[in-house]
Amino acid sequence: MNLTAADVRIEDPDFYFEDRREGYQRLHAACPVFYYEPLGIFVLTKHEDIKEAARRPEIFSSSRGLHLHELRLTTDEAEVYATLYGGGEQFAYADPPRHRELRGVATRPFAPRSLARLGQQMQRDIAELAGRIEPGRPLDFAEEVAAVLPIRVAVALIGLPPGHEEDIRRWSDALESLKLIHGADNIRAAIGQFSQMRDFFLAQIAVKRASPGEDLISALLAAQLDGAPIPEASLLTYCSTFLAAGSDTTRSLLAGMALALAEHPDQLKKLRANPGLLDGAIEESLRWVTPARGFLRTAVQDTEIRGVPVKAGQRVYLLYDAGNRDADVFPDPWIYDIERPNASAHLGFGYGPHLCIAAHLARLEARQLYGALLGRFERIEVSGEVTQIRQLLRNGWIRLPLTFS
Numbered sequence: 001m002n003l004t005a006a007d008v009r010i011e012d013p014d015f016y017f018e019d020r021r022e023g024y025q026r027l028h029a030a031c032p033v034f035y036y037e038p039l040g041i042f043v044l045t046k047h048e049d050i051k052e053a054a055r056r057p058e059i060f061s062s063s064r065g066l067h068l069h070e071l072r073l074t075t076d077e078a079e080v081y082a083t084l085y086g087g088g089e090q091f092a093y094a095d096p097p098r099h100r101e102l103r104g105v106a107t108r109p110f111a112p113r114s115l116a117r118l119g120q121q122m123q124r125d126i127a128e129l130a131g132r133i134e135p136g137r138p139l140d141f142a143e144e145v146a147a148v149l150p151i152r153v154a155v156a157l158i159g160l161p162p163g164h165e166e167d168i169r170r171w172s173d174a175l176e177s178l179k180l181i182h183g184a185d186n187i188r189a190a191i192g193q194f195s196q197m198r199d200f201f202l203a204q205i206a207v208k209r210a211s212p213g214e215d216l217i218s219a220l221l222a223a224q225l226d227g228a229p230i231p232e233a234s235l236l237t238y239c240s241t242f243l244a245a246g247s248d249t250t251r252s253l254l255a256g257m258a259l260a261l262a263e264h265p266d267q268l269k270k271l272r273a274n275p276g277l278l279d280g281a282i283e284e285s286l287r288w289v290t291p292a293r294g295f296l297r298t299a300v301q302d303t304e305i306r307g308v309p310v311k312a313g314q315r316v317y318l319l320y321d322a323g324n325r326d327a328d329v330f331p332d333p334w335i336y337d338i339e340r341p342n343a344s345a346h347l348g349f350g351y352g353p354h355l356c357i358a359a360h361l362a363r364l365e366a367r368q369l370y371g372a373l374l375g376r377f378e379r380i381e382v383s384g385e386v387t388q389i390r391q392l393l394r395n396g397w398i399r400l401p402l403t404f405s
Contacts, residue, residue, distance in 0.1 A: 007026070008027060024321075027322060028045055032045050041296070041314070041316065047328070049306065050347060054347075054351040055353070057099070059299060059300060062099070062298075065296055067295070068294075069180075077187055083191060084240075088234040088236055090102075091103040091241075092245075105219070106357065107357070109216045113214070118361065129145050129148060129149060138403045141402040142397040142398060147169065147251050148165070150248075150365065154172075155168060156215070157216055158215060158243065159217040167200070220235055253286060254365065254369060257281070263382070265379065267281070281370070283344045286348030286349065287346035290320055292320065292394060293392065294319040295317075295320070297318060298314070299313065299315070330342070
């Protein structure tokens with residue numbers, strides 16, 4: 001079976017909505033290491049191969065780009081794009097040992113004590129959000145619940161004052177939409193819109209210097225990097241990264257799980273009858289949704305994958321979404337099954353050194369939210385037209401009208 005770029009349109013958002021199932025099955029069977037000629041990259045779709053590449057940063061580097069759209073940037077566009085964080089380092093774009101150093105200074109907010117504090121805040125927020133849901137009345141779950149809770153949690157995690165959720169949501173969405181903008185001047189204009197966000201973060205950094213707490217900004221101000229305080233540009237980078245990445249991933253999980261339960265009422269009935277299945281349902285939802293479809297790596301030495309030679313400097317695309325539909329690992333992968341015994345083997349948070357730093361927090365949000373909803377409602381039904389995000393990187397929902405009853 002010969003596959004071409006026309007069959008595997010990984011740069012076309014429509015592929016992930018119209019041809020994904022057949023495309024993944026053909027790739028798994030005939031060409032698990034597929035050379036996508038338009039970008040000169042190898043696409044990995046088997047769970048085993050993706051895990052192996054993700055856990056070997058000494059062979060497959062993250063430091064030379066992570067997103068497909070970056071391969072299409074012109075030199076001018078890339079130079080402008082690099083100014084977004086003012087020169088601050090991003091641990092997502094670093095390899096060990098630097099990755100460990102950059103990631104390590106940001107781990108304190110994810111310690112058990114800090115997560116317990118966030119959990120208490122979540123309970124209050126979830127009680128308020130669940131109270132908005134009137135039995136039998138449709139609501140846009142993506143907009144009114146799934147987008148709101150992660151922003152509130154991000155505010156508490158980073159150490160930002162309440163009352164600015166609308167601005168923070170706007171900045172988070174704008175950071176995400178940057179991936180869709182082309183042209184150096186357009187990118188420059190879009191980046192210029194973040195001056196207000198930077199000023200806001202700088203003001204909160206000053207507040208935390210004077211009065212530290214148990215949050216990300218306070219942890220970063222107390223930490224050292226290379227024997228010195230963390231530079232201001234990197235402080236801003238950490239804040240922006242946690243704002244955009246954490247809220248977007250969790251939003252996709254929360255919305256996608258609601259839709260999956262609405263579309264699979266037998267699974268919802270099973271879950272309500274046995275709340276002990278909730279953790280497994282969250283793992284299966286992460287597999288089912290796969291919030292971030294895939295990331296790039298760059299080979300730093302000649303190697304092979306399934307006998308296919310990959311030369312130093314060539315790129316591989318870890319298509320996590322396809323790995324989560326690998327029938328050799330997940331039998332009947334196109335069935336949503338909250339009792340799937342190995343659901344936790346999913347790649348929904350990535351794998352290896354770059355496993356999502358906020359994975360435990362996202363699980364906690366889902367556990368508390370659905371624990372509250374399952375205790376109140378028997379049925380979830382789709383009550384209007386569902387609108388998904390149509391882009392390459394993220395799987396998510398713009399509009400998700402649901403009725404709880």
